Structure formats: structure tokens, C-alpha cells
Amino acid sequence: xxxxxxxxxxxxxxxxxxxxxxxxxxxxxxxxxxxxxxxxxxxxxxxxxxxxxxxxxxxxxxxxxxxxxxxxxxxxxxxxxxxxxxxxxxxxxxxxxxxxxxxxxxxxxxxxxxxxxxxxxxxxxxxxxxxxxxxxxxxxxxxxxxxxxxxxxxxxxxxxxxxxxxxxxxxxxxxxxxxxxxxxxxxxxxxxxxxxxxxxxxxxxxxxxxxxxxxxxxxxxxxxxxxxxxxxxxxxxxxxxxxxxxxxxxxxxxxxxxxxxxxxxxxxxxxxxxxxxxxxxxxxxxxxxxxxxxxxxxxxxxxxxxxxxxxxxxxxxxxxxxxxxxxxxxxxxxxxxxxxxxxxxxxxxxxxxxxxxxxxxxxxxxxxxxxxxxxxxxxxxxxxxxxxxxxxxxxxxxxxxxxxxxxxxxxxxxxxxxxxxxxxxxxxxxxxxxxxxxxxxxxxxxxxxxxxxxxxxxxxxxxxxxxxxxxxxxxxxxxxxxxxxxxxxxxxx
Numbered sequence: 166x167x168x169x170x171x172x173x174x175x176x177x178x179x180x181x182x183x184x185x186x187x188x189x190x191x192x193x194x195x196x197x198x199x200x201x202x203x204x205x206x207x208x209x210x211x212x213x214x215x216x217x218x219x220x221x222x223x224x225x226x227x228x229x230x231x232x233x234x235x236x237x238x239x240x241x242x243x244x245x246x247x248x249x250x251x252x253x254x255x256x257x258x259x260x261x262x263x264x265x266x267x268x269x270x271x272x273x274x275x276x277x278x279x280x281x282x283x284x285x286x287x288x289x290x291x292x293x294x295x296x297x298x299x300x301x302x303x304x305x306x307x308x309x310x311x312x313x314x315x316x317x318x319x320x321x322x323x324x325x326x327x328x329x330x331x332x333x334x335x336x337x338x339x340x341x342x343x344x345x346x347x348x349x350x351x352x353x354x355x356x357x358x359x360x361x362x363x364x365x366x367x368x369x370x371x372x373x374x375x376x377x378x379x380x381x382x383x384x385x386x387x388x389x390x391x392x393x394x395x396x397x398x399x400x401x402x403x404x405x406x407x408x409x410x411x412x413x414x415x416x417x418x419x420x421x422x423x424x425x426x427x428x429x430x431x432x433x434x435x436x437x438x439x440x441x442x443x444x445x446x447x448x449x450x451x452x453x454x455x456x457x458x459x460x461x462x463x464x465x466x467x468x469x470x471x472x473x474x475x476x477x478x479x480x481x482x483x484x485x486x487x488x489x490x491x492x493x494x495x496x497x498x499x500x501x502x503x504x505x506x507x508x509x510x511x512x513x514x515x516x517x518x519x520x521x522x523x524x525x526x527x528x529x530x531x532x533x534x535x536x537x538x539x540x541x542x543x544x545x546x547x548x549x550x551x552x553x554x555x556x557x558x559x560x561x562x563x564x565x566x567x568x569x570x571x572x573x574x575x576x577x578x579x580x581x582x583x584x585x586x587x588x589x590x591x592x593x594x595x596x597x598x599x600x601x602x603x604x605x606x607x608x609x610x611x612x613x614x615x616x617x618x619x620x621x622x623x624x625x626x627x628x629x630x631x632x633x634x635x636x637x638x639x640x641x642x643x644x645x646x647x648x649x650x651x652x653x654x655x656x657x658x
Contacts, residue, residue, distance in 0.1 A: 166312065167238070167312050169310070175379070176194040179380040180194050180198070185382070185383045188387040188388075200299060201232040201303050203236070204269070205237075205239035207295075208220065208267065209240050211291075212289055214266075216241035216242065217243065220237045220265065221268040223256065223274055224274070224293065225249045226359065227385075229293035231383075232296060234246075239307065241308055241310050245320075246319060249364060253277045254622050257284035270291070314334060315332050316338060322558075331462045333516055338464050340464070340513035341463070345371055351381065355405045355406050356402060357404065357406050358404035359373070365563070367465055370464060370465060370466065407431050408431075409433065412593060414443075415442050418442060418445045431446070431454045435560070438456040443478050453476070455472060458481035458482070462515065463488075463515055463535060464514040467485065468485060488512035488514060490549060491509045493509050493534070506542070508539045508541045508551065510535040511534050559598055561595060566598060568586035568587065571586045572585060575619075579608075580604055581602050581610075584600060585600070585646045600631070600632045603635055
């Protein structure tokens, strides 16, 4: 069975049940099935897609995201979820790299069509505003794609300055959904509170695929600010499971006044969970907060602290069902308890490779083991710990940001001779980027102009709020910028 068939079967089994809550509106499985059928038929008949074509989704969270996703799959095409915070220049790279000729979006984001067409002159936009009135049927046996076929192409921040497309098959994602179902003991009565973006691999699998393929419900939160309104929606629709990022749980701990959260489980992912936040949260709310670990290349969930049994603060937990995790040295030798090495993953959830990048794929996969780039160890009980992260990687609100990508844009600004970006801890965002630049002789930095320049080319969360001008960046004997030295410098603001 592929993802399209699995969803069609779930929709048929639970036709009259609420699938998605959105503010005061509720969408049944039958509603999603109808919209999915409409999206699928429109993609084929109006837009001329063929099996294997890549179709982009550039949307904020909304009820139409789900029928767009499954409609693409039902047309035997490949879903390419695109970060809705990205600017047109950043989106253009993905459109061109993935060869996207049809983009599902809304009227607001669709206003950028002229900028997007600069990369794909043949680009056609399919607006979700048509979905609510659209009619279509969903046949569980219609989709012909085998489970081994490419289903989703999800772009991850790249060390080279450009994102890479991780290829996930139907089988990869179904494997991860089933593993998560087992470890979270998910049942059809569960309602998942969804506050994070659906383009994110963590939310796509745990917040969308898991509940919808099992006959559960999504509480797609409409009001994210203030936090009081968000909580009202979650409580109104009786959510039982909430996956989120550490910054959200930190906010709940410091929320003033009385606050009851009658949920079954909270899940922390996408960034390390500070042990103090875990302690304070469970002390206040008396509900399990389960920390896990994953990466897009693994569909994405790899480990979780067990729902029942020992829960170790500071640990990313144990491997989820049917997934193997090991610690290996640079030559691929397996390391023992307490020995530090690279965290490696093997299982049906591991990606097919990187889109059109065989050399990058060869570097990332060794003897069926996915090399995560994260450094850590395991203890005598089989619990894993991350001791160091991927080189230079920043985590801003749980989203991966590689400094190289920001540096590449800084170098394009007139007058900048050299640039380096590091991360600074931030209580609200986890980390924020800080830029150090050196200017060409005789040039001075126009901070306002630089900010405007960056915001036109980078998603807002990537734009450094702090830019420090140095006479020269510190370098080693081979000319490499010493970011360790930059991290030791005082940073104000």
C-alpha cells in the first residue's frame, strides 16, 4: 500500500469523523477526500501533470494543505513541501532544482508569481481557494505508485549554501508513521494539536500523517498569538497529544496564573530540550513530556524517550520501533558504551538519497547506515545522547539554518569583503544568527541598507539581527575563519 491508498482507506473507514479542526470550523474525512479528489483530478486534467512529476506546496498552515498533499500523491506525483517563510529567491532555487512546473499556493503567496516565474517561466499556480467548492472522488485503488516510489522531496538546509532535496519514498514515511504509532501508543481517538508548520518534516509525519492514516484528528491551531488564544483552541477541541519545540514548552512553564493542560502526551522535537525545562514542565503540569530526535533524511523520527519506563533528562531516548541506531567512528567501526562518535541510523525510514546529488548521497550513507553528522554516545541502558551538533548548524525556532547560506548572501552586498555567521543562544528562539563582517578598504557598512538587502533574499528567521564589523576576521594558518574565536567575542543585543 502507498500513502495515497492508505489515506483513501482511512477516509473511507472514518468518512463522517472530524479529521481537521480549524478555529470554529471542522472538516470531516469525507470533506478531505472530496477535496483531495478534486485536487488530483485538476492536477491531471487542467495542469497536465504526469506520474513522477514534482508538484510544490507553498502554503501556510491551513485545512487545504492536507488535500493538496494527498491530491499530489493521488495523481502519482511527488510532493515538494516548501517553507512558507522563504523569500521568492529562495523558493526559486527549489523550483528550479526539483523541476517544479505546478505550485499549489494561496492568493497571498501567489502574488509573487512574477518573481517565481523568473526561475520557471512555465510555472503554473493552483490556488487553494478553489478547493472548498471543488468536487471529486477518492478511489483507494486508483493510485498506481508502488510503495518504493518517491513520494516526498523535502529540502533541508545545505552546508554548501543551497538546500538539498532528501528523497522519501511512500515506504519510508509509512514505516516512520507505524513506528511512531507503536511508541506513542496512538489510537483513533487521539487528537493532535498542530502548531508548527506542516512543511517541516517533523510536523508532516507526526502531526499530519500519523493521525490521518490512523483515523485520528488534527487540531490545526489557527491563532498562534497570543499564547492564551492558542491554548484556548487546543483545549476547546480536546487535543490529547501535542508535538512542539522546546521554546514552546519553556513558554508554558513561565505562563502566568493557573493553567491546566489535560493532555495525554507532550512531545518535544526539532531541537535539544534543556533538562531544566523538562523538569519544570513535568513538575508544573504532571503530564509526560517526551523528548525525541530525528532528521529529515530519516522521515524524520529516530529515537524517543519511552512513554512507559525510564525517562532520562538530557537523553534523546532509545530507537523507535524497527529502527537501529549505533555510534560509529570515522571508519565505520561500532563504538561501545560511553564512547563518543557519530550517531548513525539504519531502517526502513532512511531516505532514498539526495535529489540529483549522488556524491552527497554517498557521503551521507555508508553500508546502509545514514550518517547523521551528530556526535554522541549511548549509555549502558541503550539510551542515546547528543554531545555535539552538525558542524556550524544553527537551530532557530527548531528550523535548521546553515551559516554558509547566510554568508553567501552577505558576500553579495556591496562593500563587504568577508563574512562569517555564528549562533548565539536565545531564550525565545533557541538560537539566533550573528554576523561578523570585514569591509573593503574605504567602505563603511550601511546597516539599514544591509538589513533591507538581506530581508529581500532570506527568510526573516535567517536574517542576523546583530552584525559586527571587524577590521579583519580571525583566521588560521590555512586561511580558514576561526569561528571558535568569534564565539569568544562579546556580543551585545
